[in-house]
Amino acid sequence: MENRKKILFVINDAPYGNERPYNAFRHAMNLVKREGVQVKVFLVADGVFCARKGQTTPDGYYNLERMVKSLAKRGKVAT
Secondary structure, three states: OOOOOEEEEEEOOOOOOHHHHHHHHHHHHHHHOOOOOOEEEEEEEEEEEHOOOOOOOOOOOOOOOHHHHHHHHHHHEEE
């Protein structure tokens, strides 16, 4: 019997223009480090562009492609 907390993030906003995708990834990256927590991220609609390879990051924004790669090593990211 597995006693893990399971958390799903659904991201449907474009990667840049607002901070919702960044905040969701930041939260997911912190939770995935905790023992007993399983994190999944589902990208839908404009959210799939967060995982686009070779992104040009606008000034003042974090590169979400790097955040997706880092999270995918520890959790699950699906489009």
